[in-house]
Amino acid sequence: MNPSSIPALETPESLPFDLMRIPGLGHLFRWRYARPVLQAPLLVVSVIMILHGLFGPTLAPKNLATTLSWLHFRGVLVLVLLCAGNFFCLACPFMLVRQAARRFIKPRFDWPRALRNKWLSVGLFALILFTYELFDLWSSPWWTAWLILAYFFTVLVVDGFFKHASFCKFVCPIGQFNFVASALSPFEVKVRNQDVCTRCHTLDCIRGRREPGSELVIIRGCELALYQPRKVGNMDCTFCLDCVHACPHDNVGILSRLPGSELLADPIRSGIGYFSRRKDLAALAIVFTFGALLNAFGMVSPVYAVESWLGRLLHLSHEAPVLGIIFAVFLILEPVVLLGAAAWVTRVWAGSQRAWLPLMVRYTYGLVPMGFGMWLAHYGFHFLTGLYTIVPVTQSAFANIGWPLFGEPQWSLTGFPSNIVQVIEIGFLLLGFAGSLAVTYGLAEDDSPTKTWQAFIPWATVGLVLWSASMWLIFQPMEMRATMMSG
Amino acid sequence: MLNLRLSDSSAKAITGAQVALVGDMSHAGMAPVFGEANEIKPGQYQGRLNLAMAGDWVILLHITTAGGQRLERQIDVNSVRPN
Numbered sequence: 001m002n003p004s005s006i007p008a009l010e011t012p013e014s015l016p017f018d019l020m021r022i023p024g025l026g027h028l029f030r031w032r033y034a035r036p037v038l039q040a041p042l043l044v045v046s047v048i049m050i051l052h053g054l055f056g057p058t059l060a061p062k063n064l065a066t067t068l069s070w071l072h073f074r075g076v077l078v079l080v081l082l083c084a085g086n087f088f089c090l091a092c093p094f095m096l097v098r099q100a101a102r103r104f105i106k107p108r109f110d111w112p113r114a115l116r117n118k119w120l121s122v123g124l125f126a127l128i129l130f131t132y133e134l135f136d137l138w139s140s141p142w143w144t145a146w147l148i149l150a151y152f153f154t155v156l157v158v159d160g161f162f163k164h165a166s167f168c169k170f171v172c173p174i175g176q177f178n179f180v181a182s183a184l185s186p187f188e189v190k191v192r193n194q195d196v197c198t199r200c201h202t203l204d205c206i207r208g209r210r211e212p213g214s215e216l217v218i219i220r221g222c223e224l225a226l227y228q229p230r231k232v233g234n235m236d237c238t239f240c241l242d243c244v245h246a247c248p249h250d251n252v253g254i255l256s257r258l259p260g261s262e263l264l265a266d267p268i269r270s271g272i273g274y275f276s277r278r279k280d281l282a283a284l285a286i287v288f289t290f291g292a293l294l295n296a297f298g299m300v301s302p303v304y305a306v307e308s309w310l311g312r313l314l315h316l317s318h319e320a321p322v323l324g325i326i327f328a329v330f331l332i333l334e335p336v337v338l339l340g341a342a343a344w345v346t347r348v349w350a351g352s353q354r355a356w357l358p359l360m361v362r363y364t365y366g367l368v369p370m371g372f373g374m375w376l377a378h379y380g381f382h383f384l385t386g387l388y389t390i391v392p393v394t395q396s397a398f399a400n401i402g403w404p405l406f407g408e409p410q411w412s413l414t415g416f417p418s419n420i421v422q423v424i425e426i427g428f429l430l431l432g433f434a435g436s437l438a439v440t441y442g443l444a445e446d447d448s449p450t451k452t453w454q455a456f457i458p459w460a461t462v463g464l465v466l467w468s469a470s471m472w473l474i475f476q477p478m479e480m481r482a483t484m485m486s487g
Numbered sequence: 488m489l490n491l492r493l494s495d496s497s498a499k500a501i502t503g504a505q506v507a508l509v510g511d512m513s514h515a516g517m518a519p520v521f522g523e524a525n526e527i528k529p530g531q532y533q534g535r536l537n538l539a540m541a542g543d544w545v546i547l548l549h550i551t552t553a554g555g556q557r558l559e560r561q562i563d564v565n566s567v568r569p570n
Contacts (some may be wrong), residue, residue: 059513059545060513060515061511061512061514061515061517061519063515064512066515067516069517070514071515071516136513138514138515139513139514139543299540382516385516385517386515386516386517387516389516395514411511411519412518412519414516414517414518415516477541478541478542479540479542
């Protein structure tokens with residue numbers, strides 16, 4: 001018998017690793033109240049941040065709102081996304097408050113059909129990046145506290161009126177960030193055995209488990225319209241584990257996979273459709289990728305020179321319009337020029353049959369790893385260089401309310417030396433670049449089997465441009481000013 | 488280099504005070520810098536802080552007068568440029 005004709009045996013080693021199989025962890029995740037238990041500590045921390053932001057020291061390095069938001073939360077978030085998955089959405093404190101409110105307020109409306117896409121959240125994502133720079137949120141505990149409060153308020157309003165997880169799926173900018181970044185995560189909530197789903201007639205994972213003999217839902221199904229057997233990848237998955245709890249066959253796990261693999265294929269995805277037909281998702285990937293560079297650009301010296309030059313050129317003395325122009329250039333003009341040119345070259349050189357815009361949409365997802373590499377480098381830098389600052393800030397917060405439980409603040413505690421962190425940053429950028437090359441090559445191979453390199457090279461060039469810009473950025477002298485237009 | 492003149496409400500020089508300096512950046516995560524200012528003339532104090540990074544700084548003065556009174560003052564130093 002020809003050995004190649006023997007079907008591969010599925011040994012336990014060849015099966016994906018399932019986080020739910022870890023003793024203790026699996027038990028916790030299967031527990032119906034796992035989510036509130038994980039959310040409660042973050043809710044407490046959020047309340048402390050709001051109170052300290054509003055009533056504590058006005059200096060950002062001395063305040064828990066700014067230190068926890070802009071150093072620790074962002075750093076932990078991207079590292080968890082890189083090493084595991086979208087576990088922040090699982091432990092999201094906003095959803096705990098929403099859930100409590102829904103005991104009293106039952107939403108009556110469906111989310112408007114016209115808004116069932118990512119355009120609103122793409123705009124909000126860009127708006128958050130814009131207000132972060134305009135109002136220097138990183139330097140203002142007060143504004144940071146109000147941002148958190150505004151988030152809670154918006155969640156309650158949106159999910160108070162609209163059914164299911166409308167806020168998560170269509171509004172939340174942090175959630176969209178997590179959805180895109182988790183394409184590079186090594187774990188995915190997924191069915192273990194498709195055959196079990198084929199035989200299943202109750203569809204509890206999407207419809208919710210009902211009380212026997214009644215229509216009353218006792219364990220809800222996926223609120224984000226992801227039908228497990230046809231779910232592909234992490235897009236729109238909040239890791240809420242509702243499907244895990246609802247499945248009567250214990251057939252949903254948190255399975256390992258090759259990070260980024262979901263970007264390589266373009267199957268129809270439950271609750272999503274085809275990636276290649278979703279211009280709104282491509283726009284989200286663009287804001288995610290180019291916004292990563294823009295957000296880092298806002299903290300280095302050259303941005304002030306650019307702002308001053310633009311201000312003089314256009315006779316503008318207010319920051320908002322100047323910043324608006326910079327955002328338009330980075331988030332609209334630059335992507336259109338770079339991606340548009342790459343799509344045009346691909347059509348001409350590789351003879352791709354796709355039209356210009358669909359080609360651009362398809363390959364945009366290939367840049368997501370590069371964007372994630374930049375977010376990791378940027379947020380990782382702040383997190384690691386300021387890792388221990390949480391100690392003196394907490395000591396100070398307790399001392400200020402008359403409970404010096406942890407002693408005198410040790411203000412000299414900071415974090416890793418920046419020269420060591422810079423090596424880690426370079427590693428993240430290389431990882432992101434390699435990921436983008438791998439994904440774009442895979443897409444090119446799929447699109448143009450006979451002219452793979454001709455289809456790949458234009459997009460690899462875009463990746464190289466972004467990587468070079470990212471490398472240039474991390475070697476720029478850091479400069480954080482709350483007074484951009486001062487000269 | 489920081490030059491300070493300390494005086495009371497009647498403009499009389501405050502002598503013999505201890506002045507500790509703490510420099511913080513306007514954003515979280517950066518190490519504060521510490522120093523102290525010494526009296527070089529009656530009521531005039533001079534100290535040095537190494538503001539190692541460009542950007543906005545906030546300098547906190549922790550002053551203890553000869554009589555034991557404690558004061559705190561904040562000075563915003565914006566747009567620090569590298570040498």
